[in-house]
Structures are given as structure tokens and as C-alpha cells.
Amino acid sequence: MTPNTSAVSTASAPHGAGRWADELWQAVACADEYTATDVVLHALEQTLDPEGVLLDLIAPVQGKVGEEWAANRLTVAQEHAATAINDRAVAALSLHPVARTSVERPGRITVACVDGEWHALPARILAEVLKLRGWQVDYLGAQVPTPHLIAHLHRTNCDAVALSSSIATRLPTAHAAITACQAVGVPVLVGGAAFGTDGRYARLLGADAWAPDARAAAELLVRTPLSRPHPHHQAIDDLPHLADQEYTMVARSGRALVRAVFSKLETAFPAMRDYSELQREHTAADLAHIVEFLGIALYTGDEDLFTDFLTWTAGILTARDVPAHSLPPALRFLAAELKDFPRATRIVQLGAERLTLSSLTTAGSTA
CATH class of the missing domain: 1.10.490.20 (Phycocyanins)
Known part of the structure; x- marks a missing residue:
């Protein structure tokens, strides 16, 4: 199958990101890792700041990957390859000297996907944005079992947890993770398609905060720091x-x-x-x-x-x-x-x- 190589929607792409998004899409659609990485680094050096590359370039292209799979213009294998290439582009960006920050750290945060959630790229992008904003970030990746997450929190004394989930079928697991984190006194910010476009399931499941995207999450954490939750919260109280x-x-x-x-x-x-x-x-x-x-x-x-x-x-x-x-x-x-x-x-x-x-x-x- 030849991937559809139509342009990424650029109606709202700021600072010239549209041109780079089209080039990045062409590269990932053809599984050209080297060109994709070059596009990301050229955009960083010529036009966009590191956060703009993550949120206005890589994230929209990854969104198009999902849309093209749903429309049957990408196979599962092509979708996986494109996602892996975007993930490696994020890694290349994170190692670039321009992406290093000396901003005073506002705190320490753990970023993880709920158990059973394999779509790790949104969480990875959030982790990189928070690092650019100065946070000390513990990025745990995909499918983190709740007991291991809690053990990590006990060892690190994090100020907050950011949980990501893209699929609604993981909501019960997310609920358990939210409640467990709060039980050890750590507030939870959640995000991802699983929680609804308006965050309705985040509120339903008792999360301390919800954000629609990585930029909003980073700004929320600065604007309204999460407070330590009450330790006696019971999950059944959320869903009688x-x-x-x-x-x-x-x-x-x-x-x-x-x-x-x-x-x-x-x-x-x-x-x-x-x-x-x-x-x-x-x-x-x-x-x-x-x-x-x-x-x-x-x-x-x-x-x-x-x-x-x-x-x-x-x-x-x-x-x-x-x-x-x-x-x-x-x-x-x-x-x-x-x-x-x-x-x-x-x-x-x-x-x-x-x-x-x-x-x-x-x-x-x-x-």
C-alpha cells in the first residue's frame, strides 16, 4: 500500500510549523527515519523552539498517523513504524543542546501510562515539555503496573503524577492508579483521549486535574500547583x-x-x-x-x-x-x-x- 501523502492540516499551525509538518509527514509516511530526524532538527535550528517542535510539529503529525490508519490508508505495521519514527525524533530533539534548560526546577513529577496503555508517545511528549519548563521528570513509559508506580513514588517523593491513557477501556485501571497515588498523598494530573475531549472521565474518576494537551498541562501545573490529596478517599465513592x-x-x-x-x-x-x-x-x-x-x-x-x-x-x-x-x-x-x-x-x-x-x-x- 502506498500511504496517502496529502498535507497535514496547518490551519492553526503557528510560526511556520505547517511547512515542517508537511515534510515530516512525508518522511514518516514513507518510513524514512533519517529524513524525519533531519526535518525535526532543521525546524529546531531555523524556525521553531523546542516546545514548538514537540507540540506544533511532531504531535500534529502523529495525530495524522492515527487518522490515516482509521481511514485504512496506513496498515497497522505502517502506523507502528511511523509512531516509532516520531518517537525517535523526540529523542533526537531531547538530546540537542538547544533543548537543554537551566530553568529553576518547580518540582519533581512522574509521567507514566496506565497499566495496559501502550500508546506512550503522548506521555513522552508531555515529559519532554515539562523538562523544558524546568521540572525534574521521571518518565516511566508505557504500561506501568500500579504497584510499581506506587513503589516508585515511595522512593522518589514526587510532587505529582501525570497519567496518560488513550483508550477508554483502560479507565478502570486508571481509576485504580489515581486512587492509589492519592492514597499515598500524591496528586494526579491526567490526560489523553481516554478521559474524554472535555475531561469528563477525569472528573468522574476523581483525578486532581485534567489537561487537554501537554502545553495546557504544563501551564496548569505552574498556574495552579496541585495540592496533596486527602488520604482517605475511597474509589467506590466516585461511582456508586x-x-x-x-x-x-x-x-x-x-x-x-x-x-x-x-x-x-x-x-x-x-x-x-x-x-x-x-x-x-x-x-x-x-x-x-x-x-x-x-x-x-x-x-x-x-x-x-x-x-x-x-x-x-x-x-x-x-x-x-x-x-x-x-x-x-x-x-x-x-x-x-x-x-x-x-x-x-x-x-x-x-x-x-x-x-x-x-x-x-x-x-x-x-x-
Whole structure:
């Protein structure tokens, strides 16, 4: 596959970053690590300051990597390669003499991804921005188990923790990490797509602060330093609806639900019996994601989290020329399996309604 080499959107790119963003995109789309690094260093030496390179050059290009994958113009392998190249560009920038700072340090902060979160580049960019702002930063990288994070805090006496998560399915793990950090007296700033574009899940899960991006996070930490949390906070206080146990039951029975729905789909769509092994695996994986996001909607009490995921999934399938017509029947079968769980059933039914409405709207706009 030849990557789409259209330009990165530069409508809001300041200080001439647009030109460099286009060049960097061309390089990462072709997996040209050397050219990508040259572009970043030339931008640093000629036009942008180090923070501008991180936030106005590398970050937008990485955003386009995700968009191109979603549109099926980059394969998974190409997306991984592009992300790795951007990560190495960040490393090259961090070692450049211009990026070194002698600013008085406002404190020490640990930056980490929650356990199970492999998308480390946003956290890496935040760590570099905070270092440029003078912070002493302990960057722990991707997928940090909460016990290890807490052990690190005990050893280092950090002033704050910045937790990153890109996928909503990691919210329960993020909640546990937030609560554990606060229990040892360390305030928590969170960021990433998992927490919602408006930070709604950060507030829901009791984080001390939320920021939409690295620049906002750095400015928030200076403008309103985080105070030490109350040590007796209990996670269950954040989500009293969990007392109905529906989240726990759905999460524990996820595999059984996938098997049951898959079997009913085979009966309803006999053509599925002729699927290749790879097609069967993809179908099972799609069903597993649906069940997993249902669980997260139950955990957060937010139905939109599930319905938005279904709409996104339909778009992903369509981009890959996979008919999305099996989604509504799958949801009907799933609702039948969950008949003893009223909250879960309501969410699944609402998802099916929204998906149908979205399909009708799309069909009408293309008629």
C-alpha cells in the first residue's frame, strides 16, 4: 500500500510549523527515519523552539498517523513504524543542546501510562515539555503496573503524577492508579483521549486535574500547583452505581458473551461458516471490543461512551470495505444474552438505535 501523502492540516499551525509538518509527514509516511530526524532538527535550528517542535510539529503529525490508519490508508505495521519514527525524533530533539534548560526546577513529577496503555508517545511528549519548563521528570513509559508506580513514588517523593491513557477501556485501571497515588498523598494530573475531549472521565474518576494537551498541562501545573490529596478517599465513592454489580458480571463473562453472540451470528448468517480463520478471528475481536466497551459504559455510567464507540466501529469497518450490517443483529443477540441486566440491556438497545439512525443519516446524505 502506498500511504496517502496529502498535507497535514496547518490551519492553526503557528510560526511556520505547517511547512515542517508537511515534510515530516512525508518522511514518516514513507518510513524514512533519517529524513524525519533531519526535518525535526532543521525546524529546531531555523524556525521553531523546542516546545514548538514537540507540540506544533511532531504531535500534529502523529495525530495524522492515527487518522490515516482509521481511514485504512496506513496498515497497522505502517502506523507502528511511523509512531516509532516520531518517537525517535523526540529523542533526537531531547538530546540537542538547544533543548537543554537551566530553568529553576518547580518540582519533581512522574509521567507514566496506565497499566495496559501502550500508546506512550503522548506521555513522552508531555515529559519532554515539562523538562523544558524546568521540572525534574521521571518518565516511566508505557504500561506501568500500579504497584510499581506506587513503589516508585515511595522512593522518589514526587510532587505529582501525570497519567496518560488513550483508550477508554483502560479507565478502570486508571481509576485504580489515581486512587492509589492519592492514597499515598500524591496528586494526579491526567490526560489523553481516554478521559474524554472535555475531561469528563477525569472528573468522574476523581483525578486532581485534567489537561487537554501537554502545553495546557504544563501551564496548569505552574498556574495552579496541585495540592496533596486527602488520604482517605475511597474509589467506590466516585461511582456508586457500581453497587448493582452489572459491570463486574459483564466483565467476568466477556468471553462467554462473545462465544454466544458469535454462535448466533453464524446461525443468522450462514455465509459466516465459510469465513477464513482470519475472518473469524477479526469477527470475534470486533465482538470482544463491543463487550469491553459495554463494560466501560457500565463502569462510568455513560451510555454515550458505548454508542460513540459503535459509530466509530461502523466507520472503521466501512473504511475497510467490511459490511457493517452485522452490527445491529450482533447487538440484538447481545441484548438477549444480557436480559437479566437492565442497565446493560438498555445501553445495548440504545447503541443499536443510534447505529441505525447514523446509518440512515449517512445513506440520506449520499443519496
